[in-house]
Amino acid sequence: MIKLPERPRKPLARKLERFIPLTAHDYEALERLDRADQHFKAGQDISVEGKPPPSVFILVEGMAFRYRTLADGRRQIMTFLLPGDLCDLHSFLVKKMDHSVASLTPVHLAAIPREEILEMGIRYPRISVALWWSSMQEEAMLRERIVALGRRNAAARIAYILCELVWRNRAIGRADHNCIDLPLTQTELADTLGLTPVHVTRVLQSMRRDKLLILEHRQLTLLDIDRLACVAQFNKDYLHLGAAPEEIRRYFDQATNHPSGY
Amino acid sequence: MIKLPERPRKPLARKLERFIPLTAHDYEALERLDRADQHFKAGQDISVEGKPPPSVFILVEGMAFRYRTLADGRRQIMTFLLPGDLCDLHSFLVKKMDHSVASLTPVHLAAIPREEILEMGIRYPRISVALWWSSMQEEAMLRERIVALGRRNAAARIAYILCELVWRNRAIGRADHNCIDLPLTQTELADTLGLTPVHVTRVLQSMRRDKLLILEHRQLTLLDIDRLACVAQFNKDYLHLGAAPEEIRRYFDQATNHPSGY
């Protein structure tokens, strides 16, 4: 079993405070927002390509993914959403979704009214910049996926996605050392990595033989994370898990007293 | 030769006003920012992986690209930057770049001080939301690239990237119907699409034989854009070239008189 986070802090607050220290005022706002009010069973569509985006929401519990379905029925999974991730923070600016989002496990969401998002920039500048950072993280993950799909072979792609998921789970306190819950079928892995399920099986089997990992009962353990990182040329820098640069933090220390800060 | 844009509006203003009507106040600010003050020759690095990001800048003239170099020297190009595109709008929030940016042609940049970006959210809410939209566009393009690399064959990838570039050039007034300047070598196309230069040659040759396109002297003409779009399953919706949803525009009509608007 995976350890639960030590602190009762909600996942979004845990994530954002890594980037920039938040004020009591900020925590209060996050506490108010990050409250699950929508529930989905596993395997349900949360938002659908071509339809208007639902309200912005925070993934409070569970795992989801963004995907596109092609004309011939094939599917490409673009990102995975973990607790604390925001969904459609941007897409509330468009009239219709260019991709779909679906749940992988049972999922709890907290919907955020659009006005709150827009007001945030004015009333909670720290949260606002931290959300900006969070969306930059997501962009960096998309770029890394492009590198993996464009230039890495099947083994490296698999090693890479597993390393990324372990690191992301660690960042939100959902990893027990090198061990995480991984509620993904091999078909879903294949649709993420641009491979076939059959080939994913083969490569995973060979990794098991090489004592690189254990993957059973929806639990993943990386036995030799260094060798896997090497196979994948994985460098966690792109996840930008560190804090904001000094000058950004300084700017927001002032901003607390900024005339338009409240 | 490609026609120049009819209006003297700077590329960034042209791009943002598609999304939301701007005020005289906004245009003034953009006019002030969008002024080239840095010049690069073709093939130079503008910002380098592992180093601190340079200041945020607008690409005023020319074409650039984001890329990563792997340990074995292979390269993956992640995005192309066209006039009016912002570079490192987000990455000013991090300590070091996770990828590099280089010029493809001679390039003119307008650097924007970080404080200006941060102040923008408060003083120019319309520009701010339009920049937000612009970064959402970029994210959508990254996702589309993932779909292309993960699930499309070589011919479809090539057709897709050419369609995308034609549409993006149209959006900034740099396309003459189906014809654009395309200062890309086949090696660069290959590094963008996860292919080898040799294979790009073969596919392009076959497209020429099929009278789908003309590509010579760094000029691309799509002879049969419908058939190419069909090969690529290209749907321009992901480029989100339309205007903001009505409610967003209404919100910012009010915001002009908003107490914290200035």
Next chain:
DNA sequence: CGATCTGTTGATATCCTTCAATTTTGGTGG
């Protein structure tokens, strides 16, 4: 006007896919 980068073509190799059959797992109801 030679040097270098870019594009082209052919032959061969490889990684991954496709197809098909079988086993294992997980969930459900009796």
Next chain:
DNA sequence: CCACCAAAATTGAAGGATATCAACAGATCG
């Protein structure tokens, strides 16, 4: 708790798309 069913995982064999290697032709630029 077990029987049963559907979904997921596994394995083998064969085929196909793209890579690799190599040689040459064409463009571009000082």
